[in-house]
Amino acid sequence: MDLQAWLADRTPMIEAVLDRVLPPIDRAPSSLHGAMRHILFPGGKRLRPALAMAAAEAVGAPAQTALPIAAAVELVHAYSLVHDDLPCMDDDDLRRGRPTVHVVYGEATAVLAGDALQSLAFAVLLSEADAALAARAGADLAKAIGAAGLVGGQVDDLAAGTADASNSADLDAILSIHERKTAALISVSVAGGARLGGAGAAVVDQMAQFGREIGVAFQIADDLLDADEHEGSSLVPLLGAEACRFRAETLLATALARVERFGDRAEPLRELARFAVRRSG
Numbered sequence: 001m002d003l004q005a006w007l008a009d010r011t012p013m014i015e016a017v018l019d020r021v022l023p024p025i026d027r028a029p030s031s032l033h034g035a036m037r038h039i040l041f042p043g044g045k046r047l048r049p050a051l052a053m054a055a056a057e058a059v060g061a062p063a064q065t066a067l068p069i070a071a072a073v074e075l076v077h078a079y080s081l082v083h084d085d086l087p088c089m090d091d092d093d094l095r096r097g098r099p100t101v102h103v104v105y106g107e108a109t110a111v112l113a114g115d116a117l118q119s120l121a122f123a124v125l126l127s128e129a130d131a132a133l134a135a136r137a138g139a140d141l142a143k144a145i146g147a148a149g150l151v152g153g154q155v156d157d158l159a160a161g162t163a164d165a166s167n168s169a170d171l172d173a174i175l176s177i178h179e180r181k182t183a184a185l186i187s188v189s190v191a192g193g194a195r196l197g198g199a200g201a202a203v204v205d206q207m208a209q210f211g212r213e214i215g216v217a218f219q220i221a222d223d224l225l226d227a228d229e230h231e232g233s234s235l236v237p238l239l240g241a242e243a244c245r246f247r248a249e250t251l252l253a254t255a256l257a258r259v260e261r262f263g264d265r266a267e268p269l270r271e272l273a274r275f276a277v278r279r280s281g
């Protein structure tokens, strides 16, 4: 299938929702609103919203059904990037080739913009999707990004020392960071898209597992592309590039087999997973 054509058809929908829900820069406090928009426009790959829309389609619903969770996960992703770039965390001056939010707007505004993006994510999900489905997707999202998920993974990532190749506990510790910091949000993107698309509990669970597998594989692929970054929590120095590529491919194959039974309508979901794991940039 033509993934680029599929994306070209659906990405404008997510851009439009994000633009509609983000406060305009000419409304006060305009520095806060400017900072929130700075990280969202222009955006990155929009992988998480695309996965949410593809999961809705895989269960037979139109991509639009997934827009509330698609927007919510992109807003959370944006918040995590703004906070991750702060001097007290990764201390990065550049993101996607542009100055980071704290460089342009100052640290305090960057912290607050991240906070506001996180709140906005829940506001959009809970006000724009069917109430019962949104409540469940919202609970999953909150769990995925809190102490047991994204934030906990970030804490352990910041504390990670240099991994020791002879120590298997290090391998498990790194995989646990990947699962929480990266895969948890990817998993709720896929599961939430299926949920808003009307899937039952068993299918939502399968989609969540698919998301966890491709999420870990995506992080391994990211570490292979960026071998100097995040050394302490990367599998690359621990296992070597070849073994990492093999592990990512094995996780991808397991994930793809898991959604085999959804047939042709899950092809965009499978193609996005292949892209996420095999991308070259």
Ligand code: GRG
Pocket: 043, 044, 045, 046, 047, 048, 080, 081, 083, 084, 089, 096, 150, 151, 154, 181, 182, 218, 219, 222
């Ligand atoms: C600060 C609470 C908090 C969490 C930070 C997401 C994160 C956790 C840190 C960002 C840095 C990083 C390497 C995260 C791992 C996940 C990942 C590969 C993020 C980049 O996601 P892409 O490639 O980004 O989807 P784009 O730019 O395409 O949106």
